[in-house]
Amino acid sequence: MGGGLSGLTAGIHLIERGFEVEIFEKSSVCGGKLSSFKERHLGCDISLEHGFHVWWGQYYNFIDMMKRLNIKRHLKEIHSIEIKVKGCANETIGFSPKVYPFFLLFPLLFSRNISFREIMKSGTIGLLILGYDKKRYDKWFDKISFNDLMKEYDTPENIQKVFFEPFLQAGFFAEPHEISAASFLELFHFYLSGNIRDFKCYHIGGNPQEKVIEPTVKYFLDRGGRVNFNSEIENLIIDNYKVKGIQQKSNDIHVYRDGEVIHILQTAPLERSIFKRSMPVQEIPEDNYIKVELPQNQTIFIGFFNGEIIALSGECTHAGCLLNWDYKEGRFICPCHGGQFSRDGYPLKGPPLIALSRFKIGENVKEPSYEHAVSQQVVHSADYFIIATDIPGVQGIANNIMMSVDEWQKDEFHKILNLKTSSCIVLRIWFNKSLEPDRLPVGFTSGFKFIIVYFILSQLNDDVKECSRKTDTQCIEFIIIKTPDMINLSDAKLLELVTPEIVEIFPEIKDTPMIDFSIMRHDNYTFFNKGAVNLRPHVQSSIFINLFYSGDWVYLDAPVFFMEKAVMTAKIAVNHILLKEGIAPNPIYLPNVRGILS
Structure with missing residues (x-):
């Protein structure tokens, strides 16, 4: 259930091992958050994403799959990113090889905003990060927020603003006081302190639908897989400890x-x-x-x-x-x-x-x-079932299941119903003005109320780059935290609200008229709020022996995030099925599970 990255990963790994596989996708295309689409701007047909994606070197399983599908060639390295802290000088984080663990000191020692005294004072939080242990840290720190952790370990404010918060907000699309301290420590270990050998950043030119999703779907279909589009699943058919079938949502x-x-x-x-x-x-x-x-x-x-x-x-x-x-x-x-x-x-x-x-x-x-309504229901039977939707998708199924299962079976689904999603707004603006030549294409921010990430699409997206050349324009994408005061705001009011921050980040475009824009609103990103670790289901359902979950909202014993977690949970679900059938499992590539001082 679900034809996004996680569902497609499970599909191709199962079909390679001889299974008959059928995917049910509620929309008209596969890809989920990786899907892209065409928009017309300034007379150009441009491929745009739900929000610009970057790949990281630590995405071992995802990159391995891209190699097997012969699409890894699309990855293009981003050599540095910009850190823009409100009221401070810009910082730069490079991805050149570093010596572990001393690389953590380099951006601090050469920072234009952090003093040596502040570096020395941050030693306790540094030791905590280097001693990362997922099982213990999930237990100790999931019930407190990132802000609580910083206060408890007396972390200097500049260290928080310059070194931690930019990565925190860019990853979680949420404000620091909302984010679980355990999730912050896991994020920092996965991307920085635990796997520095592969601390690299990539992009693919702005059209993952064409370069990633379509080749994956073709590979799946060519081997006999089936995809049902516009097919939303609303319930599971249960028989004691097993799922017998899935019920497709019908025109009611x-x-x-x-x-x-x-x-x-x-x-x-x-x-x-x-x-x-x-x-x-x-x-x-x-x-x-x-x-x-x-x-x-x-x-x-x-x-x-x-x-x-x-x-x-x-x-x-x-x-x-x-x-x-x-x-x-x-x-x-x-x-x-x-x-x-x-x-x-x-x-x-x-x-x-x-x-x-x-x-x-x-x-x-x-x-x-x-x-009559019951007689019109469409039910599909199978031996194994994987729910690979986003959180709203699995919650729709869980809500319906609660009506048909026994009381003792409800706990897993009750927890799923209590998972939360984070919201963001993607704003793209076209300006008839050149940017400063030394501006880096990717920037993380800190201290701003709305903007958390920006991408200069004129340098990153192939279609936008060509359109910018023809029209002598620049296009910038801003990722904005969706705050309560933005609910029901018109596009014009939203632009008015965030324009002061845009000008502060890009002062060279002050007084420059905007010549085009587009806005997208998302409410289905996984929220890593405090207290959520114990709500997340494991890959294998604790109730039904042939039901599995995959996606970045599922719990893993390994410190992994986002697209890599979507791929890894799918591979683990497949391995559970293989082992039940007496078939050797597929290899799974792990990051460093513990910190160097653990």
Whole structure:
């Protein structure tokens, strides 16, 4: 379940060992957060991501898979990144070879913002980092925040701002007081103190869909794998300690007209009920839509156009986000990823590629019964099941399972339902102005309220680079923490809010008019908040012997993060299945599990 990086990894490793594998992906393309799409800016067709991705040298399993698929050649090294601390001079972190563990002192000793006295005072936190032990540190430090840890170990403020917080915020898309101290120590060990030999940074030119995802999908399909798009799984079929099958979400909304009344029916087999809403035809606006909210987080739009009643699904066909109708613009807009649809439901702007579902409005239709709804359910059987969705995806399944399992089986799913996601906004701006020639293409920030990372796409994304050359422009991508005061902000207000920080980071563009922009909003990133370690399930379900979890939200005994964790958990799930079938497992590559002083 899930056709992102983790689901595809599990698929190709299973199919190589002789299994029949079927992937169910709720959107119209594979890739998850690695998927990309086309947008038109300044007369150029540009491939853009959900947010620019960088690969790290410590992604041993991911890079090994890229080698096997002959796509590692796309990796291009980033030699240095910029650290921008509010009110301080810029710092630079290079990725040239360093001597372990003394490399930790180099950026401190040569810092333009940190004194020698502050370096000496940070010795206790340094010893803690070098003594990393995941099992103990998860137990000791997960219930306190990063800020609590810094206070407890009397860490100088400049050390926090210059050395820790830029990496912390860039990795977790959250503010320091929210992040688990255990997750911070794990992050720092994985990327810096524990695996310095491979402390390298790469990018692939800005189109992972074409360079990573499509070759992976092709490899999977060429070996007999099957992918079902627009196929969301809503429940598991349980038999004692085993999963017998998965239940696919079906079209459970019906619209029909009875004289001068429109009826909207939604069947809910899991709740054993049918929801009904009725409205007079005269309440439906002309040349406009009315939004109808339904249970199970679903909406439809009903409008009167050219004498015809039109009913459209309110779910974006890209990732299922609920759409907004913009009457002035005459289009539907996705608040998550910026996709747009015409008045008739056809895609106008990526990432969505498929039109909105249109409901046929019947007349004198017999209302469906609960028994009819059950008979329409689509169930798929298999021997083994891997949930490789994001957190909202697995929580949707967990919420439905809670209605059908015994009390003693609920604990695992109750914990999953308590996992949280972090939110961010991706803002891309085109300026008709050259940047300073010594600006590095990647920057991490600290001390700013909104901006945590920036990428100069004119140096990193092949399509943007070519467009910038033709139009004499520069494009910068900013990753912004989504704070409570940003909820329901229009694009114009959001730009107004963050512009002062943009100018502080790039003073050379002050008073330069913006000539184009795009905004995407994401709410499905894994949140590494304090107290979350004990909520995360292990790869093997503790309840069902043939159910497994994979993704960066799953617990691992090894200190691993993000894309590498998505790949590694998938490989571990596959190995569990191989061992159950008496087949030799695949090799898994581990980072250094402990610190040098552990």
